[in-house]
Amino acid sequence: MAGKVVLHYFNGRGKMESIRWLLTVAEVEFDEVHLTTRDQYKKLLSDGDLMFQQVPMVEIDGMKLIQTKAILNYIAEKYNLHGKDIKDRVMINMYSEGLMDLMEMIMLLPFTKDPKPKLDNIQAKATERYLPVFEKVLSGQIYLVGGKLSVADVLLLECTLMLEEIFVGILGGFPNVKAFQGRMTMIPAIDSFLKPGSKRKPKPDDQYVKSVMEVFDLKSLPF
Incomplete structure (x- = not known):
């Protein structure tokens, strides 16, 4: 039996938030590993866990999936949220x-x-x-x-x-x-997700931006 789904990303919304939403609606329990240091990111790279050197990465069904659309499509297919034909x-x-x-x-x-x-x-x-x-x-x-x-x-x-x-x-x-x-x-699942104490992330703040920039070794705002 496959273990619990694990999400590897920053402690913030970004591209992982849609995945959190979809797993919540599918009523799938998940754990999170938050990237806070560049060394964590470099270890994922050295372990070969990030196909294109990008996060989000999701461990599910014995796989380590990247690319947000691919992850969403997999979850949608698995939990009957992708249409009838x-x-x-x-x-x-x-x-x-x-x-x-x-x-x-x-x-x-x-x-x-x-x-x-x-x-x-x-x-x-x-x-x-x-x-x-x-x-x-x-x-x-x-x-x-x-x-x-x-x-x-x-x-x-x-x-x-x-x-x-x-x-x-x-x-x-x-x-x-x-x-x-x-x-x-x-x-019901969405109602719970919207309440305080859920795994839904708040609006990005300075700490979130700082964490992303440190992990990716960015010296200034990129855009």
Whole structure:
């Protein structure tokens, strides 16, 4: 029998947070090993655990997986959160990758020398490019694809919560998305994850940025 899932990443959101969300929705217990020193990272490299010298890395089912999309797809497939057929899956993947593009822009903000222009760009893209897509598809639908909960729904909830942390009221013009968010937060596993004391990570702070820069030996903000 495979052991408990183990996540190797910083003690913060970043690209691992979507994986935490999906495992939570799938009701999978996981442990975390937080990277706090460069030596930890160098040991993962020397042990051959990071195929492309990148984290996040997830130990699951006797494998050491990297690349966020691959990890999410594996978990979604394993726990029936990836649609009923190939047509469902391609729609789920399109929605998911769009959401990950938007969330990645948000993830980079703490590492940005001048975040103001990037904030303006994120808000514009969120309201003009991304949210209208989900507002339309959620008209009369409970979930995004096939009437069934999928990884895309989980990512949409995560993304909208991230947006609201930065842009209060951003969902005001998107009532279907806001209603969807409300439905998702009533799922027991999600309700628990949103409460204090869960494994959900807070917004990135200076300590998180400092830890990432030390592990990767960065001398100044990269963006």
